[in-house]
Amino acid sequence: MYCNRCGKPIPNGSIFCNSCGAPQGQRYQPNQPQRVPYNQPQQKYANPKKKNEVSPIVAIGIIFFSCCFGLIAILGGNHNNHSRDETNITESVKEPALTTQETTQNPPEAEPTVIIAGYQKSLNENNTPILTIYFDFTNTTNQELSFADCFADTVTQSDHSLYCEKYIDDEAFSKKLQPNETIKIGIVYVVNDENDTSPFEVKLTDLYGKKTYLTETLN
Incomplete structure (x- = not known):
């Protein structure tokens, strides 16, 4: 077997010539240029956009308007709630006053009453001058009370406090x-x-000295 191109002998069944490398299987045509297979490069095309794809600008616009509508809805709801609260306040102000029966069920807290029923100047067994004052104490509250529970007594003369010597009836004082x-x-x-x-200044207050129940001058 001979090469189709250079004519040199080659082994039978050869695909290419060992001397010139020409492919065998067709007769060599010197006047025609050798055809070299051309591998056309694969053209890379950009991925076409999907038909349903949304552009970033459109997406941002949709989000912005959604936030605006949501904010308006929230502010509108708060305004409605505020209006309801004002309506409730107005309705509560317009409630009718308590009836006489309801008022008597919760009377204001009453206070005890005390007055000076009389007084006298004298001498005790030691010939010391004394002043005896008699108080009428009335429990005008709705609970049990004693004179000792309610009052702190003070008697002064010429800005000097008089010493309390005794109670005529200790049981009455604490009853x-x-x-x-x-x-x-x-x-x-x-x-x-x-x-x-000088006159005597008599004063009765509560036990804490915050409230005065009686103030009187005795000549």
Whole structure:
């Protein structure tokens, strides 16, 4: 077997010539240029856009308007709730006043009553001048009370406090009175100066000295 191109002998069944490398199987045509197979490069094309793909600008616009509508809805709901609250307040103000029966069920807290029923100047067993004051105490509250539970007494003369010598009846001083019950309390004070003719200032306050129940001058 001979090469179709250079004519040199080659082994039978050869596909290419060992000398010139020409392919066998067709007769060599010197006047025609050798055809070399051309591998056309594969053209890379950009992925076409999907028909349903949304551009970023459109997506941002949709999100912005959604936020705006949501904010308007929230503000509108708060305004409606505020309007309802104002309506409820107005309705509560327009509620009718309590009837006489309802008012009597919750009366205001009452206070005890005390007055000076009388007083006298004298001498005790030691010939010391004393002042005895008699108080009428009435429990005008709705609970049990005693004179000792309610009052702190102070008697002064010429800006000097008189010493409380004793209570005429200790049991009366601490006795618990029922509502609307009255009792007489006698208290003895020692006079500082028997020659002092100034008036006596009597004052009864609550136990904490915050509220005054009685103020009176005794000549």
